[in-house]
């Protein structure tokens with residue numbers, strides 16, 4: 648948090664304090680109670696992650712298009728997944744699948760030591776890498792690749808978050824979790840997706856079903 652609010656938390660004009668505060672109230676009302684998550688959500692300027700034409704809607708609790716048929720996730724869902732990730736304590740190394748516009752990436756970078764983020768669309772990968780660098784966040788490494796493969800070189804991870812839904816939970820991602828690590832991901836076909844949290848214990852995997860959600864599908868390969 649210190650990192651981001653110090654660097655970009657000031658003077659971003661454009662969107663009023665009021666619309667941001669309203670979003671924070673909505674998140675609280677929806678059950679987001681982790682103060683570090685709320686602070687990160689308040690500090691990261693979501694309007695700078697979308698097209699200028701959409702900036703005025705950036706603090707509504709909705710997904711918005713980011714080009715290439717993809718969307719920036721709904722703030723509530725970003726907050727919910729991040730809060731679920733922190734329940735057992737703050738993870739050090741986090742893998743994100745589906746960088747997209749880099750919004751969730753920035754939230755994670757405010758909260759944990761090191762973020763690794765994989766994206767399969769080259770333009771989004773490049774744009775987010777540049778944006779994150781411009782924001783002064785230096786604890787993120789980006790990879791252009793297929794998230795179904797995870798990022799083996801840096802495994803194991805204390806947490807993995809996926810922003811796109813596979814039909815089944817990819818075994819390769821489970822394998823890259825540290826003992827005590829957790830993965831939070833949407834699973835299922837469009838229209839019937841559920842968010843899951845799976846914790847790797849010394850004995851195996853403990854699976855917990857969370858909310859119904861709407862994510863873009865996790866698509867194999869790169870473009």
Ligand code: SAH
Pocket residue numbers: 713717718719720744745746747748749750751752765766767768771792793794795810811863864865866867868
């Ligand atoms: N958290 C992002 C969400 C972007 S939408 C944001 O707020 O912007 C999900 C992203 O997952 C898209 O950018 C999509 O290209 C990416 N994606 C889908 N399948 C993927 C895969 N197999 N590997 C890596 N990224 C993938």
